[in-house]
Amino acid sequence: MQDILTLGFLATLLATAWRLATPLIFASIGEVISERAGILNIGIEGTMLMGAFCGFAATFASGSLMLGLLAGIAAGVASGLLFALLTVTVKANQIVVGAAINLLGLGLTSFLFRTYYVSTGRGVEIAPPIDIPWLSDLPFFGEALFRQNLIVYSTVIVTILAALLLYRTSFGLTLRAVGDHPKAVDVAGRSVAAYRYAAVLMGSGLAGLGGAFLTLGHSNQFVEGMTSGRGFIALAVVVFARWSPVGAFFVSILFGLFYALQLQLQAQPLLNISYQVFQALPYLMTIIAVCLVGGKSAEPRRLGVPYGER
Amino acid sequence: MTQIDQQGRGGAATPPPLRILRKAASAGLAMMRPAAALAVALFCGTVLLGLNGFDGISVMIGMVFGVFQDMRSVSEVLLKAVPLILIGAGLCVAFRCRMWNIGAEGQFYAGAVAATFAGVSVEGLTAWLYVPLITLAGALGGAFWGGIAGYLKVRFQASEIVTTIMLNYIALIATSYLVTGPMKDAQAAYPQSARLFREAWIPNLIPGTRLHVGILVALVLALALYVFLYRSSAGYAMRVVGINPFAAAYAGIRTRGNMVAAMCISGGMAGLAGAFEVAGVTRRLYQSISPGYGFEGIAVALLAGNNPLGAILSGGLFAVLRSGAELMQITSQVPQVLVLVIQGIVILSVVAFAAIRWQPWRKG
Numbered sequence: 001m002q003d004i005l006t007l008g009f010l011a012t013l014l015a016t017a018w019r020l021a022t023p024l025i026f027a028s029i030g031e032v033i034s035e036r037a038g039i040l041n042i043g044i045e046g047t048m049l050m051g052a053f054c055g056f057a058a059t060f061a062s063g064s065l066m067l068g069l070l071a072g073i074a075a076g077v078a079s080g081l082l083f084a085l086l087t088v089t090v091k092a093n094q095i096v097v098g099a100a101i102n103l104l105g106l107g108l109t110s111f112l113f114r115t116y117y118v119s120t121g122r123g124v125e126i127a128p129p130i131d132i133p134w135l136s137d138l139p140f141f142g143e144a145l146f147r148q149n150l151i152v153y154s155t156v157i158v159t160i161l162a163a164l165l166l167y168r169t170s171f172g173l174t175l176r177a178v179g180d181h182p183k184a185v186d187v188a189g190r191s192v193a194a195y196r197y198a199a200v201l202m203g204s205g206l207a208g209l210g211g212a213f214l215t216l217g218h219s220n221q222f223v224e225g226m227t228s229g230r231g232f233i234a235l236a237v238v239v240f241a242r243w244s245p246v247g248a249f250f251v252s253i254l255f256g257l258f259y260a261l262q263l264q265l266q267a268q269p270l271l272n273i274s275y276q277v278f279q280a281l282p283y284l285m286t287i288i289a290v291c292l293v294g295g296k297s298a299e300p301r302r303l304g305v306p307y308g309e310r
Numbered sequence: 311m312t313q314i315d316q317q318g319r320g321g322a323a324t325p326p327p328l329r330i331l332r333k334a335a336s337a338g339l340a341m342m343r344p345a346a347a348l349a350v351a352l353f354c355g356t357v358l359l360g361l362n363g364f365d366g367i368s369v370m371i372g373m374v375f376g377v378f379q380d381m382r383s384v385s386e387v388l389l390k391a392v393p394l395i396l397i398g399a400g401l402c403v404a405f406r407c408r409m410w411n412i413g414a415e416g417q418f419y420a421g422a423v424a425a426t427f428a429g430v431s432v433e434g435l436t437a438w439l440y441v442p443l444i445t446l447a448g449a450l451g452g453a454f455w456g457g458i459a460g461y462l463k464v465r466f467q468a469s470e471i472v473t474t475i476m477l478n479y480i481a482l483i484a485t486s487y488l489v490t491g492p493m494k495d496a497q498a499a500y501p502q503s504a505r506l507f508r509e510a511w512i513p514n515l516i517p518g519t520r521l522h523v524g525i526l527v528a529l530v531l532a533l534a535l536y537v538f539l540y541r542s543s544a545g546y547a548m549r550v551v552g553i554n555p556f557a558a559a560y561a562g563i564r565t566r567g568n569m570v571a572a573m574c575i576s577g578g579m580a581g582l583a584g585a586f587e588v589a590g591v592t593r594r595l596y597q598s599i600s601p602g603y604g605f606e607g608i609a610v611a612l613l614a615g616n617n618p619l620g621a622i623l624s625g626g627l628f629a630v631l632r633s634g635a636e637l638m639q640i641t642s643q644v645p646q647v648l649v650l651v652i653q654g655i656v657i658l659s660v661v662a663f664a665a666i667r668w669q670p671w672r673k674g
Contacts, residue, residue, distance in 0.1 A: 107650025
């Protein structure tokens with residue numbers, strides 16, 4: 001009991017939490033952008049898998065980490081294009097299309113992985129941790145905050161950029177208006193569809209990047225279904241964070257903390273609490289949070305409704 | 311999504327034979343879209359196989375028709391169709407009421423756990439009592455699990471999409487806890503529950519196969535849900551809530567009660583499927599007792615156009631594809647996950663074809 005509450009334990013926990021939260025941060029911020037424009041994309045689980053697989057495949061073939069990350073983003077954007085085509089242009093039901101993209105993402109990546117890579121068993125070299133000079137030697141936060149890899153650091157930049165984009169640019173203002181009151185945007189002479197396309201593509205691209213982190217910054221291998229529900233968790237993070245990018249960052253870290261705690265407890269049990277309790281806790285918390293948020297106050301008013309439908 | 315059914319269009323003045331003919335024609339037309347979507351998906355699957363160095367056409371033919379070789383493999387298809395039809399038909403009800411129940415997987419687990427609990431704890435019952443008891447336990451377990459999301463929706467406006475997904479995980483984790491802890495078979499090395507009492511087993515339908523009477527129950531219940539949705543005023547009310555909750559409330563329909571009921575019905579069907587799986591196939595509870603039936607059920611309902619009768623066909627079809635894919639993996643080393651790609655494309659094609667009425671030149 002004593003040794004778990006030492007600073008060393010906490011520092012490791014925090015470091016692991018941020019790393020485990022990284023794919024969630026990318027995916028949930030992407031989903032914030034997309035939902036702010038009124039598009040509920042439940043297909044990000046599949047999109048993340050495509051990002052994870054394409055990132056892995058590109059780095060595997062070229063040996064370049066950068067190329068892998070770009071491929072992950074490109075895979076996300078491609079899946080977003082399919083999603084936007086069907087939901088914005090064709091105005092199909094977003095949940096139906098999202099469910100299909102999830103099936104497609106799981107099926108395609110597993111199929112291609114089994115066909116080409118499963119027998120090689122070889123991994124890729126993952127992004128190395130980068131020490132921030134002298135900050136990484138700080139006693140407690142040093143390891144947690146300043147000895148991570150580049151992709152983990154970039155979550156901060158992405159969060160700030162997303163917040164600036166949504167709240168400090170005219171593009172962001174219009175994008176949010178598209179989610180709340182698309183008619184007003186239309187009357188003002190701007191294309192609702194164009195903004196929704198932009199939001200979905202950005203969101204899916206970020207989800208693809210989050211997926212690519214799994215193969216290029218976390219484990220060095222692709223595993224079938226390796227997102228294991230992170231895309232769905234990201235949906236919950238968005239509600240929990242009340243559709244704010246900065247909120248999504250911190251809520252993701254909170255979820256990461258629970259993942260990390262549960263991993264640590266599987267290694268060294270504590271107080272006879274089974275680790276499944278900690279496994280279930282984030283999900284339980286999400287349900288409670290969703291009830292408290294009550295959906296309506298912060299939710300974009302036209303979320304999930306194709307424009308032009310009464 | 312909310313296509314209003316085309317029944318009753320025949321009008322009273324049309325003579326009966328013509329009316330039947332017209333009904334048949336409209337049913338045929340309704341079948342066209344899924345059939346075309348399936349064709350597109352199989353075509354895409356063939357191309358995907360071809361691009362990756364497989365003999366696409368022969369693999370596809372083997373996948374679709376290979377399972378019809380003998381009685382045994384057909385019975386295995388029907389066995390897989392049981393949960394798919396049950397879950398799919400149940401989800402039709404939820405989707406018609408515009409409750410986006412993504413949680414059939416969790417409800418399946420809840421039903422399986424409840425059924426197992428009933429099946430290992432009560433001793434000395436006859437099969438005539440035990441089988442109904444265990445199926446009822448499963449249905450109630452699933453209905454309860456689905457009802458939670460329904461209640462949270464009407465009480466707190468909590469998005470049922472998020473809560474059902476979370477409840478999926480909680481059900482999975484709880485099952486894993488139960489079979490490694492309180493419900494674990496003391497003699498077994500693997501995490502699994504004790505074996506259900508023999509009296510609780512679902513009776514076999516065809517001797518020599520694993521097919522049990524659950525398939526008949528699934529067919530009857532799908533029909534019953536169709537009658538409920540389209541031939542009863544309660545079902546009509548539920549559909550009105552799905553189309554326009556405000557109009558429903560204005561007409562004096564209890565929208566909240568209907569939403570919770572829709573979740574309970576779909577959850578109950580998934581729970582029943584879980585009970586059948588435990589008591590009809592595996593006889594024990596395992597950590598991963600469902601190979602994703604709950605998620606596949608969503609596709610079944612969507613392909614059926616949210617019509618429970620259609621779910622019989624689409625559930626059967628997906629069972630054929632699933633079995634065919636297993637066969638394909640054995641005979642030609644094609645990964646069976648291909649079936650997920652085909653399912654995804656089927657759904658996307660259905661929504662794309664539904665938009666054929668979409669006219670880009672007419673703005674608005």
